Amino acid sequence: MNAKNKKYDAIVIGGGHNGLTAAAYLAKAGKQVLVLERRHLLGGAAVTEELYPGFKYTVYSYVVSLLPPQIIRELELPKHGLHIMPLEGSFTPMEDGNYFANYPDEDDTLDEVRRHSRRDAAIYPVFSNMMYDLAQAVKPILSMVPPDPANPGLSGLKTLSAFGSHFKSLGKEKFYWLTKVMTMSAYDFLSEWFETDVLIATIAQVGIIGTFLGPKSPGTAYVLLHYYLGELDGATSSWGIQKGGTGGVSEAIASAARSYGAEIRCNAPVEQVIVKNGQAVGVVLENGDEIYAKTIISGCDPKVTFRKFVEEKDLPSDLVEAIDNFKFRGSSGKVNLALDALPDFPAMQDKALIRAMQEICPSVDYLEKAYDDAKYGSFSKRPLLGCVIPSAVDPTMAPPGKHVMSIFVQYASYDMPAHGNRDQQRDAFGKAVIDTLEEFSPNIRDLILHKQVITPWDIEKVVGITEGNISHGELMIDQLFFMRPAPGYSKYRTPIRNYYQCGSGTHPGGGIMGTPGRLAAAEILKDGN
Amino acid sequence: MRLSPFNPRTSELCEPYNWSLWQNWLLADMYAPDHIQEYYAIRSACGVFDMSPIPKYHIHGPDAVRYLDRIVTQDVSRCAVGQVLYTAWCDDEGKIMDDGILFRLGEESFRLTTGDPWLFWLEDNTANLNVVIEDVTDLGTLALQGPFSRDLLKTLSKADLDNLRYFHMIEAELAGIPVEISRTGYTGDLGYEIWVQPHQAVPLWDAIFEAGQDYSLVPFGDYALEMARIEAGLLLIDADFYSSKRVVHDFEKSSPLELGIGWAVKMNKDYFIGQKALKAELARGLAWETVGLEIDLNSLEAVYAEFGMPLYLPYEAWMEAVPVYSDGQQIGKATSGTWSPVLKKYIAIARLRPQFTSPGTRVNMEVTIDAQRKQTQATVVKMPFFNPSRKTSLGKV
Structure with missing residues (x-):
């Protein structure tokens, strides 16, 4: 049969890691699946x-932590090439030449905290235990379809009641801390524990990743917890x-998908989802080809899923309004460097830390000032930088003795072009990064x-994510759980029958995680599709 | 306590002062505070392990082949010069005394490495053959293991390393230092062992580490090695078996057939020590067989959940006898186990009754939590658990 006329059970739009996971x-589960990826x-x-001969760039992303063991196990990803090497902790150089390091060995980290504050060293293990407990408390929510308390249904009621007893079992103290972590700023939350500014800055910067918020903005403590869930x-x-x-x-997820029989096509941009009588029946490619399937799944962000692929008339107005109000606000960029040798950090006493993440976030004020620049539509003059040198542990990334550095940069406001043309802004942004480093x-x-140098609008243009937000929409409390991407539309289904969503814009959100794809697939199968 | 010829370097690098003793030689357990990085170097880049303490014997003379064929289970007469054999040797009852690696250096010249020292026994069994046995344990030996080990060595030597086959060796110069390089190792990865005169050990180390900067080379210790060797399904003396000469009770002894290394027992060659007993054992049927176990993580997770705990995985290899059950009856024991970071599996080497050893058989392994005995499900699998094609493939031409 001609592939063009072949009838599929499911078409996944977008060959990102979540689309591939769903596929x-x-x-x-035995379905005939086709994945359509816009890029090559x-x-x-x-x-x-x-992008430079012999040097491999992890272009838009940098580290892996949130990919859960269930997905690794269930899809047998190591067999398909998954090989994740741990980083050697983190290293934060300070402006006065001092530094703070976080080691894989807990006692080494405690020695390091003690060097800055005996008080903080004494409380650090208590804090670590508390965060661990909170992460364990939240973790079950991340691997399930979030019930909507306003409209739970029977199974939702069961889940909610299970949650009730789950949270009750935490005990009073942890429940209060959980409430605090859901509502406070990363800075306020951490300041209740620690006095060492560089320690607070090093932990707090995790709370602003991918958001358009500063370390002192409420809601960032939860983002911190979100990343604590990584393992x-x-x-x-x-x-x-x-x-x-x-x-x-x-590639590993794609290889697993292919091994189960999925068909994956690159250079196949989808223009539209074909909707007939309120039901999705196929897709139209940009080249005009039509492909039909019983189920259509969008791995793209909520804006693309609801405002590009389908027409407004097929959607209820509350959803249209919610998606139009959904906050993307891409706030981060990337700078990727090919290096002639390993860089030198004079503050780095222990040279093994070159295999750690080098964090440029020397103080809380530094981070908040970086946010100040972004608030008014610019990039940070001295941004937060998260640097990793993958070639220091993986010689396949660069020629012998040479290195690649992958730098996550925040803030780069999506609105930057308002201040000049994009190429000039990108150059200026890249210059600020190198000047700071x-x-x-x-x-x-x-x-x-x-x-x-990659800005949010480069991410939007090349990868196709609205406003270049790496999480397909900010990870803020009002955009999480049963509110992600919109209240009432959080269960991977859409108002259009047989049209589903599985990207990072659905629960539980961004990061190289795969859980949205896994949960979406389970819901689709539950619906008998 | 004895010190390896590389000690001037290893002692500087062993940051956590974490040492143990091997035949009373000082051996680093790990060089960094966390051995997982060292493990990943073996599987992703390359690492160096100072294996100098391994007992080594130079066996030479006109009757060397006849002598060795008399004592080891492999067929030494079929071993070409430059070839290397894995072999075991047994007592008269066919019980394993030790295993080791036999290198044919020349027509009448061999090197044997062993787990325990065996000079007395090697000498006692010459049976008037014209052979000389010398203890050459002082020779320095480095194991350079990992996917980039060949690329690294090629920067230091003109030797034809691309065509050096698995379990073969050559004489070469590394950075001008005369060495022997064998394509052998205890990690199950691409790797080499490098043999050097002790007075040139430190310059060799320095040359390798200088070149290694371009390949993310790190030194690794025993903890990382143990994880790798279990993944490779390689046995360890005093863990997966005991030497029949060093234990008291019969139940502590085992035969190479029971240990799954029957492929290294050439039953049809001329007489060797233990041959008669091994033939009888084969005829009678084995009491035990050695297999791999893959622990079912969902089942283990449920066991920990009973205690309100998340799944715990052993990042350090364990080596102790752990009961294995089927339907409540004990059917054997696991002897070594580890979390395998590359496979994302919890694996163990186990010796079970033969009726439970076909791949896919479901068994239960004991787990002790808070001194309470629990069981987790596990599945019998074939070893090695990890066996990349680069272990045996030739280099790029």
């Missing part, structure tokens, strides 16, 4: 590209890098062989 689970390569924002082989809050870059994670690593500029 793998559906194919594993799979992975969405989780791709690896060799590597059961070690919570640890970060790793995939061999060959994060594209390797997408140079303050802490003086030889970095001399080592640069090639530089790639």
Whole structure:
């Protein structure tokens, strides 16, 4: 049969890691699945590209932590090339030449905290235990379809009552802390525990990743917890890098999907979802080809899913309004560097920390000032930088002795072009990053062989994510759980029959996680599709 | 306590002062405060393990082949010069005394590495053959293991490493230092063992580590090695078996057939020590067989959930006898186990009654939590657990 006329059970729009995950689970359940990817390569924002000969860039993303063990196990991802190496903790150089380091070994970290404050060292293990408990308390919610308290239904009631007893079992003290973590700013939350500014800054910066908020903005403590849920082989809050870059994670999921029989097509941009009598029946590609399937699943962000692929007349007005109000506000960019040698950080006493994440967030005020710049539509003059050097542990990333540095940068306001043309703004943004990094690593500029600068609008243009938000929409409390992407439309279904959503804009949200794809596939199968 | 010829370097690098003793030689358990990075170097980049303490014997003379064929289970007469064999040796009852690696250095010249020292026994069994046995344990030996080990060595040597086959060896120069390089190792990965005269050990180390900067080379200790060797399904003396000469009770002894290394027992060659007993054992049927176990993580997770705990995984390999059950009856024991970070599986080496050893058989392994004995489900699998093609493939031409 001509592939054009072939009838599929399901079409997944978008070959990002969540679309691929959904496709793998559906194919594993015996469905005929077709994945349509707009670009020439799979992975969405989780791709690896060799943009300078011999040097591989993890272009838009950088580290892996949230991918849950169930998905790794159920899709047998190690067999398909998943190979995640842990980072050696983190290193935060300070403006006075001092530093703060976080080690994989807890006692080493405690020694390091003690160097800054004996008080903080004494309370640090208590804090770690509390965060661990809170993460364990929230974790079950992340691996299930969030019940809508306003309209729970029978199974939702059961879940809600299970939650009730679950939270009751936490005990009073932890429940109060959980409430605080859901509502407070990362800075206020951490200041109740610690006095060391650089320690607070190092932890708090995790709370602003992917948001258009500062460390003192309410709601950021939850984002902090979101990333605490990450784990590597059961070690919570640890970060790793995939061999060959994060594209390797997408490739592993794609390989698993193919092994179950899924068909994956690149260079196949979808223009529209075909809706007949309130029911999705197929898609139209940009080249005019029509492909039909019983189920259509969008792995794209909520804006693209609801405002591009389908027509307004097919949607209820409350959903249209909610999606139009959904906050994307891409706030981060990337700078990828090909380096002639390892950079030198004069503050780095323990050279093994070159295999850690180098965090440029020397103080809380530094982070808040970086946010000040962004609030008014600019990029940060001295931004938060999260640097990793994957080639320091994975020689496949660069030629022998050479290195790649992957720099996550915040803030880069999506509104930047209002202040000038995009190319000029991008250059200025890239310059700010290197100028800032140079303050802490003086030889970095001399080592640069090639530089790639990515702004939120580059992410939007190339990857297709609205306003370039890496999480498909901010991870804020009003956009999470049963509110993600919109109240009443959080269960992966849409008002259009047989049209589903499975991207990071659905529960539980962003990061290289795959859970939205896994949960969406389960709901689709539950509906008998 | 004895010190390896590489000790001037290893002692500087062993940051956590975490040492143990191997035949009373000082051996680093790990060089960094966390051995997982060292493990990942073996599987992603490359690492160096100082294996100098391993007992080594130079066996040479006109009767060397006849002598060795008399004592080891492998067929030494079929081992070419430059070839390397994994072998075991047994007592008269066919019980394993030890296993080791036999290198054919020349027509009449061999090197044997062993787990325990065996000079007395090697000498006692010469049976008037014209052979000389020398203890050459002082020779320095480094295991360079990992996917980038060949690329690294090629920067230091003109030797044809691309065509050096698995379990073969060559003489070469590394950075001008005369060495022997064998394509062998205890990690189940691409890797080499490098043999050097002790006085040139430190310069060799320095040359390898200088070149290694370009390949993310790190030194690794025993903890990382144990994880890798279990993934590779390789046995360890005093863990997966005991030497029949060093235990008192019969139940502590085992035969190479029971240990799953029957492929290294050439039953049809001329007489070797233990041959008669092993033939009889084969005829009678094995009492035990050695297999791999994959622990069912969902089942283990449920066991921990009974205690309100999240799943706990062993990041350090364990080596102790752990009961294995089927339908409530004990059917054997697991002897080594570890979490495998590359496979994302919890694996163990186990010795079970033969009726339970076909792949796919479901068994239960004991787990102790808070001194309470629980059981987790596990599945019998074939070993090795991890066996990348690069372990045996030739280099790029």
